[in-house]
Amino acid sequence: MRKILIVGAGQAGLQLALGLQDRGYEVTLMTNRTSDEIRAGRVMSTQCMFHTALRHERDLGINFWEDQAPRIEGLGLSLAAPDGTRPIDWVGRLDAYAQSVDQRVKMAGWMETFAECGGRIVIHGAAVSDLDYFSRAYDLVLVAAGKGELVSMFSRDASRSPYDTPQRALAVAYVHGLAPRPEHPDFHAVRFNIVPGAGELFVMPTLTTSGPADILFWESIPGGPLDVFAGVKDPAEHLRVTLDLMRRHLPWEYDRAGKVELTDAGGTLSGRYAPVVRNPIGELPSGGVVLGVADVVVANDPITGQGSNNASKCAASYLASIVEHGDQPFDRAWMQSAFDRYWDSAQHVTKWTNALLGPPPEHVLNLIGAAGQLSSVARRFVNGFDDPADFEEYFFEPDKTAAYLAAAAQG
Template identity: 80%
Template sequence: MRKILIVGAGQSGLQIALGLQSQGYEVTLMSNRTADEIRSGRVMSTQCMFHTALQHERELGLNFWESQAPNIEGVGVSVAGPDSSRVIDWVGKLDGYAQSVDQRVKMAGWMETFAQRGGQLVIHGAAVSDLDYFSRTYDLVLVSAGKGELVSMFERDASRSPYDAPQRALAVAYVHGLGPRPEHPEFDAVRCNLVPGVGELFVMPTLTTSGRADILFWEGVPGGPLDVFQGVKDPGEHLALTLELLEKFLPWEYARATKVELTDAGGTLAGRYAPTVRKPVGRLPGGGLVLGVADVVVANDPITGQGSNSASKCAASYLSSIVSHGDGVFDEAWMQGAFDRYWATAQHVTKWTNAMLGQPPEHVLNLLGAAGDLQPVADRFANGFNDPSDFENYFYEAELAEGYVAGVAAA
């Protein structure tokens, strides 16, 4: 029986742990918090998981909340004009629904399941010195904790990381009481509101510890008018700021948010980080090697909503690489190969995300505008959130974009 240590109990670490456990591996999972501490703590993220990522969970029988979470059937895009009116506004339909489950609910539930199924759960923060010791007693060590000292073991890949500073200041509020969208209220959708030069607001339905809720998620250009949440510790003040900015920049979203209240005292989050791709193999002082997982090695800005999707896809890819390796040695060549297989998918996410962080070129604005008149264009853009590789076919180059829109218009 092969022994595997996973450090970090997020989407990817837990998905791999539960997947390996079901295949008969002896798995140890290290978390710096108990399931109860996670469940009663602060929100950790926004997350909207699209069809492919959800399918990875279904294949492992981990879709415990699928019947309770809202089915997100569309992705809407609005662009604010200089006078705070909407100059672009449309909703694309998804081929398969998306869902959002508060990670406090999911990670706590999965962690308890792992322990109930006989997994070795260690509640302890891990330092590099701990891993130095553990690497000698396990066949493979996976590092899935995307923050803190352990990340420093993985060298930044400058060729794949165009940014060395945060590109957005992030501010999240989980709320009850948001009114329905005025357009297509008959189905749930994620709303992407773009305020050129200022930032973005995402609104998504979710399942949280107290049932159905909505997430209000500001992404502000650093130093701009949305970059005001640093140092705000009081949840009530955080929500008040969120609404004040809504009223100023996105009055159509503010109109349905006048009665909202926070889901709980832990329902806010603010921060920033530089989008970074790192080398996948970490070297320990004693000579041992560890493999980086998900956002340890590929951390994109959340502007394209890919974090939990990428984590799920990374877990599925690594799980396949581990199981298919059988009794082989998990050496540096295998680790690099496992990452390269994941990068074949992840590279499209990174390219698209970095493109969306910049000032959109004219052909992209034209494409978003055309989606308001041509439903197939809106639908295709929406489904790109599930499979970002499709953007290669029509999004990045003006000639491809113009040809695609002209073809749809003529059809």
């Protein structure tokens, strides 16, 4: 039986651990928190998972909260004008619903499932020296912890990382009491609100520790008028600032927030990081190698909501690469090939996400404007959140955009 160590208990690490366990591998999971500590801790993300990523969970039989989480059937876009109006405002329907489950709920539940099925969990904040020791006892070591000392083992790939500073400041609040969007009160949708030159607000239905809720997520251009959360530590103050920005910049969202309250004392999060692609193979002092997983090696800005989707897809891709490799050694060449297989899809996410971090060019403004007039354009755009490779066909190049819109207008 092949022995595998996974360091990190997020979406990718736990999904991969459960998948390998199901296929008979001897898996050890190393993480710095217990399931109880995760469940009682602070929110970790703004996850919204689309059909392909959800299917990976269903394939493993670990979609435990699917009947409880709100079904997100659409994605809407609003563009704010200085006078508080919306020159662009539309919603497109997803071909298959998306869902968001608070990672405190999911990761704690998956850890407990892994342990109940015989998996070994080591509660320990791993350092590079630990991995140097453990690499001799395992056939393969995978690093799925995207923060801390371990990330330093994976060098930045400058050719795939156009930014070296954060492009957005992030501020998240999980709330109860948000009223439905009056434009579509009969179905849930993620709302993407753009404040030109300043940033974005995402409003996302979710399932949290206390039941169905919504996420209010500001992405602010550093130094701009929305970048005001630095130094805000008190959760109540965080919510007050969140709502004040909505009142001043997005009154249509503020209008439905009159009764909101935080879901819990751990329901806020803020920070910033530079999006980066790293080389996938980490070097250990002894000469051994480890393989980076998900946002250890591909960390995009969350503006496109792809973090948990990338993590799920990476876990599924690595699972297939490991199983297909059989009893052969997990050497450097195999690690590179496993990453390259994942990068085949991840590269489209990175290209699209990085494009959205800059001011939208004229052809992109034409595209999102046309989506308000043509339901087929809106539908194709929002379904690209599940399959970002489709944006290659019509999003990046003005000529392709123009040809697509002309064809769409003809029906």
